[in-house]
Amino acid sequence: MADFFLQALGQVSSPSVLALIVIGVLFGIIGGSIPGFTVTMAILVVFPFTFAMDPVSGVSLMVGVFVGGYSGGIVSGVMLGIPGTPSSITTVYDGYPMAQNGEPGRALGIGVAASFLGTLISVAVLVFFGPLIASFSMNFRPWEITALIVFALTLVAGLSSGALIKGLLAAALGLLITTVGYDRNSNLRFDFGLPALGSGFEILPVMIGIFAFSQLMGNLEKLRDEQGKIKGVDTSVTIPYGRILKDMGSQKLNTLRSSLIGSLVGALPGTGGTVANFISYDQAKKFSKHPETFGKGTPSGIVASEASNSAVAGGAFVPTLALGIPGDLPMAIMMGVLILHGITPGPLMFEQNPVLVGAIYASLLIGAVIMVLCQLLLVRWFAKISLIPQEVLVPVVLMLCAIGSYALNNNLFDIWVLFVFGVIGYLLWKAGVPLTPLILGVVLGNNLERQLFRALELDESWMTFLTRPLSALFLALAVASVIFSLYQDRKIQHNQLRARNLPEQ
Template sequence: MPQFFLEAFGQVMSLHVIGLIALGVVLGIIGGSIPGFTVTMAILVVFPFTFAMDPVAGVSLMVGVFVGGYSGGLVSGVMLGIPGTPSSITTVYDGYPMAQKGEPGRALGIGILASFFGTIISVALLVVLGPLIAQFSMNFRPWEITALIVFALTLVASLSAGAMLKGLIAAGLGLLVTTVGYDRNSNLRFDFGFTSLESGLQVLPVLVGVFAFSQLLGNLEEKPSGPANDPVNRSVSIPYGLILRDMAGQKFNILRSSLIGALVGALPGTGGTVANFVSYDQAKKMARRPEEFGTGIPGGIVASEASNSAVAGGAFIPTLALGIPGDLPMAIMMGVLILHGINPGPLMFEENAVLVGSIYVSLLVAAVVMVLANFALVRWFAKISLIPQRILAPVVLVLCAVGSFALNNNLFDVWVLFGFGVVGYLLWKAGVPLTPLILGVVLGENFEAQLFRALELDDSWLTFVTRPISATLLALAVLSVVVAVMQNRRGAREAVKE
């Protein structure tokens, strides 16, 4: 083990490879911070440039984009209230309120360090337990993945902030959105005679539309008051001492969230969005004052950013050890390896140990570069809060429209963006939580695919409760709802007493 690590370290620590990692991190941060662009788009843009590179250089560049992209979603989430990537949705809950209180630098700093520690912990887990976790993830077949998604959907109960019925309705609408277009048996559903709907509704235009419109129109409608909007206070400070004290009080949260991110990332077909919601939910349930989540506290930012960055390390486990990519970015990463004649699988750790080691080292180097790059740029990111809304809102909407169009070079996606923007704004005005809607949209397609695949293999519903892992996950789903209901009732009683 030490020998191939030393050799991999020597290859990665060349000036050429470090420069590629740094370039990839910066491109990933930029891509992740643009609403609707996402880390996937950034990786697709960079992918063709790896054709002429050697395997270590090509993979290192992609790793840099991967790590930078997962941290980049933090920027628009904190500064605009719009998640840059689907895996940074819960970052908005506490990051944006903290920025609105006049502490954008603090929110960004907490998120950057949480992303760093999440990546480091996931790499350590990858190095020590990679093959064992890969072997365990083989037990996750359609029944287990379906149960995991059901568990994630039950988080609607705890994320609806006292409006559980509205949250459930919103989640149902989200699931309904994913049924538009062709199903698994090529049957056309809910196209309403429009050929553009035959291929279904893309997740990103829906996601960005629902969040961007409601947030931007809300900002224009209600001018928030506070230090960030006080014309006298026109400077942005980064309270490094306060950020370090915040992180010192979040040690257990960092570890738990990173482990959740790495473990969920290691499961094929899940990814950062599931890890994000599960981690935030668990942090809220474990907190002494769960009612403070969503008001702008460090714990919520840490839970979100540590988990989605930890996915970067965990996602490599099934890709390298099993040859099973968990999501599209990992599929592209696997394509880079195959392009250079390297076939991921059980023999990868033996036949290409140096390359595996170089991926570990690249992840560590990328994490360090990510922190340095983000802190170098954080002061400029934070200045977004000083731009007047009448200027910022149209610029952001144009960027959202460009990102949606670039997804498939399809103008219809732009109309989807604006259509769901109106829907999101109306739901927001009606007091309906938007997160359950997005959760249903993000998980709906995979839920349907895994459920029907399980029933095709075994048409008995009892299989879901006779398989130990799926039964455990379903029990956790029930427990999650019960705990959320108890917390809501306790909060209601305390509100009455006050």
């Protein structure tokens, strides 16, 4: 693997690819620093530009956006008290108070340093565990892969707090969307008499519509009040480098612990930076000698939040590359990039495309270095960008999404698909239906159908899924995740009922 990594490093170090990583990191930071824009939306906007690129260039650009986006949320979190991304919520708890105390540069510097170290540690986790898991999963047959996908879908649906049934229905809807078009036996399904549906829906306009369109419409509602609160913010920032080095010197264990938590949580399908964020912040507070300082501007809180947040990047690549199961929503889109280039993520990727795997490692490392330089040198400009109102942002992003969908096949039908699924996604969001299981179902649906057919062609008995140890284990975990989620939902409902009845007593 070392030889392939050096070969990939040579490709990634070429001026053209380096320029793409810089562009990706800059766009990711900008996207992350604008409240409500999110890493996922930044990746969706850049996605169409990878069509004309070779795999290494396309993936390097996306990795740059990925690294920059996860670190960009700190800007609006510190300067405005509004998290730029959901995975930087706890950054606000201590970053904003520190800025209010007259030290915005210190808060930003600590966050950027922690973000850089978190990325480096997560890459080490990816390099070590990725090949091991891929080697182990080489023994997976269609039964194991089918059961693993079912487990991933139920796990993600179960993470939809208080909405397990809605999460499962969303995942089922995502799978249903992938059945449009010809099946394995050349039978046409759900085409509704439209020739354009013969080949099914393209994954890009469906994903952009479901997530980006609906999210942008939701942002106009959710952030309407916040816009009035951020006018007149002082964006002049000076980074005290000496003070930051001293702060980070006292945060070694916190940085390592939070980075490992972020890497491990990121490796669990469907969890992502938000979950890692809260776990790391909670653990940092429990291990701190002065827990009372949390929420008042302590460096420990910022380090825990940003190190874990950025460490998710490397961790999320582990199941994506080794198993073909996206670690989170941005990884689902990354899988879409690889699939469009004819590359199937999974254990065989380490054998068939080792240079591309090495390019991902190298892009993460180079992207982390570029991220630090960009954040420290251009932080004032990023702070100004975070003030862009949603009234300006939404139409621009919608236009880019429409252009990207059209550029896929130069077909107006894809734009109609974008807006139809955008309306569907918005209505589902309004109804409280989680969108992540839906998108995961769209991404994994074709592979699930393919593996299920292969399993039944090899052995028509459904009992084989239960007689093979690994497939039985994955199915048992799927059932356990549903039962646990039902228990959690019931517990939440019980607590809410008690809270409502308490004032009456």
